[in-house]
Amino acid sequence: DAGITQSPRHKVTETGTPVTLRCHQTENHRYMYWYRQDPGHGLRLIHYSYGVKDTDKGEVSDGYSVSRSKTEDFLLTLESATSSQTSVYFCAISDSRATSEQYFGPGTRLTVT
Amino acid sequence: AQTVTQSQPEMSVQEAETVTLSCTYDTSESDYYLFWYKQPPSRQMILVIRQEAYKQQNATENRFSVNFQKAAKSFSLKISDSQLGDAAMYFCAYSKYNQGGKLIFGQGTELSVKP
Numbered sequence: 661d662a663g664i665t666q667s668p669r670h671k672v673t674e675t676g677t678p679v680t681l682r683c684h685q686t687e688n689h690r691y692m693y694w695y696r697q698d699p700g701h702g703l704r705l706i707h708y709s710y711g712v713k714d715t716d717k718g719e720v721s722d723g724y725s726v727s728r729s730k731t732e733d734f735l736l737t738l739e740s741a742t743s744s745q746t747s748v749y750f751c752a753i754s755d756s757r758a759t760s761e762q763y764f765g766p767g768t769r770l771t772v773t
Numbered sequence: 774a775q776t777v778t779q780s781q782p783e784m785s786v787q788e789a790e791t792v793t794l795s796c797t798y799d800t801s802e803s804d805y806y807l808f809w810y811k812q813p814p815s816r817q818m819i820l821v822i823r824q825e826a827y828k829q830q831n832a833t834e835n836r837f838s839v840n841f842q843k844a845a846k847s848f849s850l851k852i853s854d855s856q857l858g859d860a861a862m863y864f865c866a867y868s869k870y871n872q873g874g875k876l877i878f879g880q881g882t883e884l885s886v887k888p
């Protein structure tokens with residue numbers, strides 16, 4: 661299995677509070693991604709990174725920001741959490757821009773009350 | 774915009790039998806990749822199989838095979854000799870070639886396997 665960890669694995673927070681989720685990889689892969697999974701929607705891309713300090717928006721980026729200061733870490737921040745951001749968040753990595761083959765972390769379940 | 778549709782929210786199969794999960798997609802691109810991912814109750818996303826659009830030959834991985842119909846934009850997954858461990862949510866996904874790996878997922882099909 662690819663070396664990908666996510667922290668925390670579970671979090672409950674209140675509306676309006678900032679939240680940061682961390683994705684850490686030991687594979688030295690260039691590309692990293694954040695997805696959210698909601699019932700009936702599959703997984704949807706939030707943000708992605710194609711290198712240190714190189715990030716771009718995905719399909720559902722509103723309300724989220726990301727940072728990547730090191731190859732191994734990709735942070736997802738909810739500046740002011742809302743109930744609509746209650747979801748399961750997955751990080752993924754890839755070493756190929758061309759083939760798109762991605763490997764996923766274990767996921768973080770976030771509940772915003 | 775590209776879309777991926779899985780029209781079967783739930784499927785069921787008897788152990789040792791064969792089941793086919795359907796997926797259709799919409800794209801104007803000629804070069805792209807298609808994937809099937811498995812998500813068991815552990816929630817871990819596991820890559821099952823990958824198909825390159827430029828290849829006419831259908832991909833196969835042990836008991837898993839695909840039926841890729843490019844003109845019809847159809848990409849079904851066949852699971853042969855189903856096992857209890859195959860019970861999971863299955864997602865079909867699309868990615869445009871050389872686009873930095875941005876995956877577009879279908880809604881998923883939940884497969885149950887009856888002993």
